[in-house]
Amino acid sequence: MFDAGDSLVSADAKRRGSFNEQNERKAGLMADYLQAARPEAVALGELDLIAGPSAAASLLASRGIVPVATNVRFKDPAVKTVPFVAWETSGYRFLAVNLFAPRAAAGLEGLEIQDPLAALDSALRQAGLVDVLLVSCHRFDDALMKRLAEKDGPPRIAIDTDGGTRVRSASSVTRTVFAKPPPRGTDLLTAELYLKRDAPYWYRMDRHADAVRRGKGVEEEETAAVECSLVDFRTRRLFGNVKGDPGVLAKIEEYKAWTRGAALSAVPDDPNAPKYVGAENCGSCHEEQLANWKSTYHADAWESLVKDPDGGAADPECVSCHVSGFLQPGGSRKIEETGPFRGVQCESCHAPLAKHPGGAKYPKVNEAVCVTCHSETRDPHFDFAKYLKYATCTKPHDRATNRVPR
Ligand code: HEC
Ligand code: HEC
Ligand code: HEC
Numbered sequence: 001m002f003d004a005g006d007s008l009v010s011a012d013a014k015r016r017g018s019f020n021e022q023n024e025r026k027a028g029l030m031a032d033y034l035q036a037a038r039p040e041a042v043a044l045g046e047l048d049l050i051a052g053p054s055a056a057a058s059l060l061a062s063r064g065i066v067p068v069a070t071n072v073r074f075k076d077p078a079v080k081t082v083p084f085v086a087w088e089t090s091g092y093r094f095l096a097v098n099l100f101a102p103r104a105a106a107g108l109e110g111l112e113i114q115d116p117l118a119a120l121d122s123a124l125r126q127a128g129l130v131d132v133l134l135v136s137c138h139r140f141d142d143a144l145m146k147r148l149a150e151k152d153g154p155p156r157i158a159i160d161t162d163g164g165t166r167v168r169s170a171s172s173v174t175r176t177v178f179a180k181p182p183p184r185g186t187d188l189l190t191a192e193l194y195l196k197r198d199a200p201y202w203y204r205m206d207r208h209a210d211a212v213r214r215g216k217g218v219e220e221e222e223t224a225a226v227e228c229s230l231v232d233f234r235t236r237r238l239f240g241n242v243k244g245d246p247g248v249l250a251k252i253e254e255y256k257a258w259t260r261g262a263a264l265s266a267v268p269d270d271p272n273a274p275k276y277v278g279a280e281n282c283g284s285c286h287e288e289q290l291a292n293w294k295s296t297y298h299a300d301a302w303e304s305l306v307k308d309p310d311g312g313a314a315d316p317e318c319v320s321c322h323v324s325g326f327l328q329p330g331g332s333r334k335i336e337e338t339g340p341f342r343g344v345q346c347e348s349c350h351a352p353l354a355k356h357p358g359g360a361k362y363p364k365v366n367e368a369v370c371v372t373c374h375s376e377t378r379d380p381h382f383d384f385a386k387y388l389k390y391a392t393c394t395k396p397h398d399r400a401t402n403r404v405p406r
């Protein structure tokens with residue numbers, strides 16, 4: 001099953017006002033990719049389905065792909081979806097559903113959301129025998145995820161597509177394995193789930209499938225919690241190291257070249273805007289704050305991209321939140337020129353130096369500054385008062401213990 005979440009409509013991109021064409025291109029590329037890869041089931045988030053670039057649902061329809069949406073009714077008859085997809089792989093019958101929490105409809109016109117668990121029951125009744133249930137969960141909270149986990153029915157993998165719950169990746173409760181792709185700004189991720197034959201959970205699925213085949217119910221199963229070592233869960237960027245159709249690979253290369261070239265030069269600089277100067281420059285007068293800052297994870301933000309196996313350090317979308325001033329007025333325009341600005345530096349919080357002549361007061365650092373990067377999609381658990389303690393430059397931090405507790 002493929003689920004792009006809501007990665008085509010990017011609030012971050014909209015805010016920057018610069019990547020709308022990139023969103024359009026990305027949507028087209030995703031449709032090409034899916035046309036070549038033909039996954040058994042395709043799911044999308046509510047925003048991409050109805051508000052996405054070129055309305056992703058119709059874009060997919062033009063390639064003969066109909067996305068799954070189990071408990072949503074769209075008022076626009078042009079948005080075609082199916083309630084579920086069932087298929088068999090390696091002797092197991094899979095059922096894929098895509099469920100939306102009622103709150104997904106908030107602020108959106110054009111869709112009605114039914115009770116997700118009632119809709120799931122109806123899909124299960126229609127699908128017949130099922131060994132493994134795959135559930136894409138959109139906008140779920142902890143309470144709803146718990147209801148899904150504790151519900152009767154076949155073993156299931158619940159994918160928390162937008163990270164709105166506190167479940168840990170690949171942890172499990174009774175017959176449910178939770179999978180949680182890490183939020184990655186505005187890019188597309190594919191999550192790969194590997195079920196291990198020798199792991200206890202697979203054994204449980206075997207037993208479940210046997211029990212059903214022998215005409216017995218699931219009651220026979222023990223309900224003790226199972227350990228989370230039973231699936232491997234990996235995520236990768238779709239436009240990173242994708243293998244597959246050469247035609248699509250060529251288009252991906254073309255797209256990447258475009259994001260590095262045309263897309264960036266389309267974001268004009270303001271010649272009168274105050275220039276970013278970089279942390280070392282501030283450090284010439286504020287040695288102590290520079291040292292304090294270096295003890296925060298903000299100082300590592302560039303390194304995190306360098307370590308990204310899919311090349312985040314070459315992707316302008318990622319770079320824009322992991323360095324200071326990139327594509328902002330007075331900031332660098334090319335990734336090669338971000339050298340002195342790498343990491344989330346002083347000026348990301350305090351504004352460029354020119355606003356501070358001779359030590360003149362800066363505006364007080366407030367929440368609005370943080371959420372340009374700690375956006376709802378990117379960091380749904382962000383809490384200003386709590387996070388500030390771990391990020392401020394006014395005191396030193398112990399690197400080993402500076403993680404915000406979740
Ligand atoms: C320019 C974008 C940007 C801005 C502005 C920003 N951050 Fe961050 N923040 C990041 C990135 C990127 C990381 C991840 C750093 C890494 O690679 O470890 C991060 C990490 C953090 C962490 C560590 C999270 C953890 O898991 O422990 C805290 C705490 C934090 N930021 C707080 C804040 C606060 C508070 C503000 C506002 C005063 C703020 N940030 C402003 C981009 C930003
Ligand atoms: C809208 C701003 C934004 C965009 C775009 C963005 N990031 Fe981040 N990134 C953040 C923030 C904020 C954090 C820290 C919050 C957290 O821990 O989730 C972070 C954390 C990370 C981390 C974890 C660092 C650590 O060790 O804790 C990695 C890796 C990462 N980002 C990679 C990427 C990649 C790759 C992309 C592009 C596909 C990307 N980011 C795009 C804001 C962004
Ligand atoms: C995550 C955001 C953030 C980053 C990054 C950051 N600061 Fe700060 N800084 C703050 C906050 C919050 C305060 C407290 C005063 C306020 O609210 O403005 C502060 C206060 C200060 C002060 C006032 C003196 C003090 O210690 O109270 C100085 C000077 C300063 N910062 C310099 C820097 C320098 C230099 C850097 C980069 C090396 C930097 N800051 C990076 C958030 C940040």
Ligand code: HEC
Binds near residue numbers: 278346360361
């Ligand atoms: C030429 C020296 C110099 C440089 C360079 C410099 N500052 Fe300052 N800064 C000062 C002086 C002087 C003060 C006021 C006295 C004090 O509080 O130390 C000050 C105060 C501050 C304050 C606290 C007062 C306020 O505005 O809230 C912050 C924050 C700050 N600087 C941030 C920065 C940042 C960020 C940079 C780099 C972009 C920077 N400074 C570069 C000299 C400098």
